[in-house]
Amino acid sequence: xxxxxxxxxxxxxxxxxxxxxxxxxxxxxxxxxxxxxxxxxxxxxxxxxxxxxxxxxxxxxxxxxxxxxxxxxxxxxxxxxxxxxxxxxxxxxxxxxxxxxxxxxxxxxxxxxxxxxxxxxxxxxxxxxxxxxxxxxxxxxxxxxxxxxxxxxxxxxxxxxxxxxxxxxxxxxxxxxxxxxxxxxxxxxxxxxxxxxxxxxxxxxxxxxxxxxxxxxxxxxxxxxxxxxxxxxxxxxxxxxxxxxxxxxxxxxxxxxxxxxxxxxxxxxxxxxxxxxxxxxxxxxxxxxxxxxxxxxxxxxxxxxxxxxxxxxxxxxxxxxxxxxxxxxxxxxxxxxxxxxxxxxxxxxxxxxxxxxxxxxxxxxxxxxxxxxxxxxxxxxxxxxxxxxxxxxxxxxxxxxxxxxxxxxxxxxxxxxxxxxxxxxxxxxxxxxxxxxxxxxxxxxxxxxxxxxxxxxxxxxxxxxxxxxxxxxxxxxxxxxxxxxxxxxxxxxxxxxxxxxxxxxxxxxxxxxxxxxxxxxxxxxxxxxxxxxxxxxxxxxxxxxxxxxxxxxxxxxxxxxxxxxxxxxxxxxxxxxxxxxxxxxxxxxxxxxxxxxxxxxxxxxxxxxxxxxxxxxxxxxxxxxxxxxxxxxxxxxxxxxxxxxxxxxxxxxxxxx
Numbered sequence: 001x002x003x004x005x006x007x008x009x010x011x012x013x014x015x016x017x018x019x020x021x022x023x024x025x026x027x028x029x030x031x032x033x034x035x036x037x038x039x040x041x042x043x044x045x046x047x048x049x050x051x052x053x054x055x056x057x058x059x060x061x062x063x064x065x066x067x068x069x070x071x072x073x074x075x076x077x078x079x080x081x082x083x084x085x086x087x088x089x090x091x092x093x094x095x096x097x098x099x100x101x102x103x104x105x106x107x108x109x110x111x112x113x114x115x116x117x118x119x120x121x122x123x124x125x126x127x128x129x130x131x132x133x134x135x136x137x138x139x140x141x142x143x144x145x146x147x148x149x150x151x152x153x154x155x156x157x158x159x160x161x162x163x164x165x166x167x168x169x170x171x172x173x174x175x176x177x178x179x180x181x182x183x184x185x186x187x188x189x190x191x192x193x194x195x196x197x198x199x200x201x202x203x204x205x206x207x208x209x210x211x212x213x214x215x216x217x218x219x220x221x222x223x224x225x226x227x228x229x230x231x232x233x234x235x236x237x238x239x240x241x242x243x244x245x246x247x248x249x250x251x252x253x254x255x256x257x258x259x260x261x262x263x264x265x266x267x268x269x270x271x272x273x274x275x276x277x278x279x280x281x282x283x284x285x286x287x288x289x290x291x292x293x294x295x296x297x298x299x300x301x302x303x304x305x306x307x308x309x310x311x312x313x314x315x316x317x318x319x320x321x322x323x324x325x326x327x328x329x330x331x332x333x334x335x336x337x338x339x340x341x342x343x344x345x346x347x348x349x350x351x352x353x354x355x356x357x358x359x360x361x362x363x364x365x366x367x368x369x370x371x372x373x374x375x376x377x378x379x380x381x382x383x384x385x386x387x388x389x390x391x392x393x394x395x396x397x398x399x400x401x402x403x404x405x406x407x408x409x410x411x412x413x414x415x416x417x418x419x420x421x422x423x424x425x426x427x428x429x430x431x432x433x434x435x436x437x438x439x440x441x442x443x444x445x446x447x448x449x450x451x452x453x454x455x456x457x458x459x460x461x462x463x464x465x466x467x468x469x470x471x472x473x474x475x476x477x478x479x480x481x482x483x484x485x486x487x488x489x490x491x492x493x494x495x496x497x498x499x500x501x502x503x504x505x506x507x508x509x510x511x512x513x514x515x516x517x518x519x520x521x522x523x524x525x526x527x528x529x530x531x532x533x534x535x536x537x538x539x540x541x542x543x544x545x546x547x548x549x550x551x552x553x554x555x556x557x558x559x560x561x562x563x564x565x566x567x568x569x570x571x572x573x574x575x576x577x578x579x580x581x582x583x584x585x586x587x588x589x590x591x592x593x594x595x596x597x598x599x600x601x602x603x604x605x606x607x608x609x610x611x612x613x614x615x616x617x618x619x620x621x622x623x624x625x626x627x628x629x630x631x632x633x634x635x636x637x638x639x640x641x642x643x644x645x646x647x648x649x650x651x652x653x654x655x656x657x
Contacts, residue, residue, distance in 0.1 A: 004409045009416035009445035009493075010636060012408040013644035015375045016436060016443045018632075022624045024371045024436035028344050028352055030287045033337040034086040038367060039065075039093075040344075040354050041072060041084065049619025053084050053095060056354075056367045063109075070112050071098040074124045076140045077541040078586055078616065081285030082125030082185075085135065087169070094135055094169070096123045103135070103167060115172040119143055123167070125185055125286040131193035132222045135167040138184050138286065139174065140540075151536075155554055159540040164198055166222065177224050178214075183207070183541070185286055190243045194218055197241040197249055199232075204544030204552075208282040208427055208457070208464070213238045213251055213264075230264050237461075239280040240290060245297050246317075252280040252290065254461045261291065261301060261315065273313060273321035277305025282427045282457050292336030300324075300341055302331045304458050312341075327364050328355060330433050346370075348432050349377045371436075378406045381442035383432050383450075388485035390454070394466070396478040397452040397459065399430050400486065401438055403445045410445060417639050418492035420479050420519070421450040422501030422508045426471060426549065429458040437628065444632070444644070447492045453478035453508075455549070471549040472531070472563035475508045480518050495520065496639050500631070502526055503587065503616065510565040510595065513574050521638045523631050525579045526616055529566040529591040532557060538586055566591070569598030575605035575652065577634040579627050581614030605655040607634050 027043035038056045043049055051073035053065040065084075066072050074080040074096035084095040093106045094115065101122050104112040116123070120142040127136045142160040152158060164178040164187060178184065181200040185207065188197050194217060201211040212232040216224035231253055232238040239252040239259060249264040250272070259280040261272040279301045280290045291301035299315040312331050315321040328345030332352075335342040339359050346352040352370040357363070381401035390396045403416045410416060419441055423430050430450035441448050452458065454474040455467025467474055479499060487494035498521045501509045506527015513522045528534050535546050535553045544553075551559045561567045576599060580592035589610060599606040609630055611623040618624045630650035636643045637652050 002407070004407060006411055007408050007445070008641045009403060009410040009414060010639060010641045011644055012403075012405050012443065012445040014379070014405060014440065014443035016379060016440050018440065018625050018628050018645070018647065020371070020374065021436040021440045021628055022621050024351065024434075025621075025624060026370050028354055028368070028370060029081070029333070030084070030289075031333050031335055031342050031344060031354055032086070033292075033335050033340070033342050034088045034091075037086075037091070038342060038354075038356060039084070039086060040368070042368075043073075043619065045619060045621035045624055048613070048621075051083065051098070053093060054368065055093075062368055065093050065106055066095060066097075066104075066112055069099070070095075070104065072096065073098040074101070074122050076122040076124035076138060076286070078539045079285045079541070080124060082137070082287030085126040085128045087128050087130065089130065092169075094126055094128070096126070103172070105169070115169070116167060116174065117172065120145075125187060127187050127189060128169075129166065129189045129193070129222075131189075132166070132218075133169045134222070135169060136177070136187045136189060136196065137165060137167065138187070139163050139165045156536050156543055159543065162540075164200075175222070178216075178227075185283065186239075186241055188241055188243055190247060191245060192247065195243075196224065197243065199238055199241065204547040206282075206427065206542075206545055206548075207239075208237045208254075209548060210235055211238045213241055213249075215249065215264075231262070231269055239283060240288070242291070242293055244293050244299075245295055250291075250293060250299060257461045258305065259461075261299065272299065273315050275303075275305065275309045276460065277303040277309035278458055278460070279303050281429070282425070284425070284428070289333050289335060292334050292341070294336040295338050298336070300334055300336045302334045302343070326357060330431075332433075346433050348383050348434055349380050351434055376406075379404060379443050380434070380439050381448070386449075386482075386485070388481055390481040391474070391477045394454065396454055396481060397456070398482045399432060399450040399452075400491070401442050401448040401450070402491065403447055404439075404442045405445065408445065415490065415493035416445055416447045417496035417498060417635065418447045418449060418483055418486060419635075420483050420497065420499040421448060422453075422475070422479060422499065422505030423450070423456070424501070424503040424505050426453075426455050426467060426475055426504040426508070427457055427464065428504075429456045440628065440632070446635075447486070449482050449486060451479050451482050467549050469549065469551065471504075471546070472507070472511045476512045476516065479508060479512055480516060483518065498522060498635055498639075500525070504528065506587075507531075507565075510576075511563065513576060514565040514568050514571045517573070519574060521575045521577075521635060523577045523579070523634065524592075524595070525618075525627070526581055526584050526587050526592070527578075527595075528587050529564065529595045531564045532560040533591060534587065535560065537588065542586070566594050566598070569595065570602070572598060572602065572604055575634070575638045575655070577607040577631055577650070577652075578609075579618075579630070580608075580610050581616060581618065582610050582612050583615045586616040600653070603654045605638065605652050607650045607652050609650070 329347035381404040500523035502525035506524040
């Protein structure tokens with residue numbers, strides 16, 4: 001074994017290039033089984049983030065369904081999802097096209113043809129209703145919104161109308177099936193075609209706060225009759241209703257304090273394999289799936305939880321639940337067929353892959369890999385799950401990644417700089433899946449901690465609810481506590497602590513830098529600086545989100561201003577890099593520019609890049625590459641070490657003063 005060279009932390013040469021980190025950002029979503037065909041979608045940075053539907057079968061292999069320039073994506077709820085479905089009898093694929101918002105149909109490998117007319121509407125959560133040859137989906141109607149700039153009485157912008165609709169697969173005619181709620185999702189037609197189930201919820205709830213499960217019969221005209229509420233409401237969240245082969249309705253509810261599986265058979269519901277585990281997560285986008293039901297009625301579900309409950313569980317109709325031993329340590333978006341499981345699999349050291357697993361033979365077929373891992377796994381950092389004390393005598397969680405490079409070691413008298421990573425949401429969670437962006441830091445000699453602060457999902461409803469009224473407080477406290485915990489363990493250099501995050505994580509970054517003096521630098525990607533502006537001018541889906549995690553608006557406006565970094569920029573004293581999409585409709589560019597103006601006025605070292613053609617989150621490979629290069633360059637300049645990489649450094653204003 002070659003002796004490891006000694007180099008300052010952060011300056012280690014790494015075989016994990018920036019291009020590798022970017023290429024690993026191909027996003028697999030919505031794997032589905034339709035007969036003998038497998039479908040999934042890919043978000044491809046190399047094609048400027050274009051969303052592509054892929055069909056695979058043993059005869060043809062993997063084939064793109066929608067050719068360029070078609071982009072199978074929708075901006076419904078601004079985050080989209082549920083953007084395609086298939087008629088198994090004809091193999092016709094229906095999808096929402098981002099540039100014009102219309103639903104298109106692709107038949108027999110031909111060119112996509114428009115089905116709906118071009119109007120200011122968005123479609124999502126597409127499901128096929130075979131008996132009536134139509135789609136059932138959610139429509140977000142923007143045609144009724146006034147564009148004269150007038151605000152609602154509470155000072156917020158006007159909102160589109162959300163409805164549950166049917167779209168005739170021949171004519172494209174749209175029929176409204178249900179309206180009146182602020183939001184709808186997850187329509188599913190029963191196996192015999194006689195009933196429909198769906199979810200609905202109202203402001204100020206997000207779907208993980210409170211939602212309702214409804215069932216109705218189809219009448220002779222295909223409209224809904226005998227509508228009844230079967231679960232949810234009363235501070236309970238329902239996720240992913242699915243009809244079982246016997247006509248019962250399976251769904252996930254968190255009424256026990258954990259997202260567990262239940263079955264409704266016409267009156268009441270019965271818990272299936274109750275345990276302290278999460279069989280679902282927050283429904284940020286349409287089309288999310290955590291379990292599947294096989295033709296024999298067996299439920300296969302992926303769970304994360306406590307007391308050894310994590311893993312994939314088989315829940316037969318008339319036998320005890322048991323855990324499966326699958327070859328993939330991490331399983332996402334699980335679907336079940338006849339003797340088959342389809343999922344997105346991987347681990348901390350294996351790239352995500354679309355996997356078809358044969359339950360009879362145990363064979364694992366990889367249909368597509370997110371990227372080819374071109375470096376030895378010895379360069380990958382293994383996550384350490386840590387619990388640490390935080391404020392109010394409570395505990396928080398994180399994943400810690402130590403600097404990892406078999407060729408280099410830091411000086412004996414030096415500790416590595418720490419990058420504190422903050423997930424978005426804030427109702428989301430850090431993941432143990434392989435993150436090449438994280439490894440681009442650790443392989444260069446940085447330590448990284450990815451914080452599941454109070455309010456994150458994955459630890460039960462009570463932990464998620466701890467953030468109520470505390471956004472900007474508990475999340476910040478927990479990021480500070482994680483950094484100080486690692487510094488006290490002597491894992492990291494307490495004088496070189498950096499904090500980074502995007503969206504809600506960008507807000508936590510800015511709040512930590514403004515209201516505390518712990519971090520030496522920060523990176524905000526499309527981060528929130530003004531909570532009041534977010535409440536007033538963000539899109540409908542999140543327009544009341546802050547009512548729960550900050551305070552009702554406008555009654556709590558003073559608290560909004562108290563916690564908004566933009567109102568306290570005079571407290572900023574540490575270098576910041578700000579990265580922002582010009583076309584961001586969730587956190588408009590004006591918020592980033594307010595922060596940058598404040599940094600400029602106070603001569604605080606900063607760097608700022610605004611990316612043309614990007615919205616909320618970066619999807620284009622060139623921009624993703626430049627953002628990561630700039631951030632690494634920023635830390636190197638601020639912390640005073642030389643990067644081994646040869647790329648254009650970012651200009652940090654006022655650093656030499």
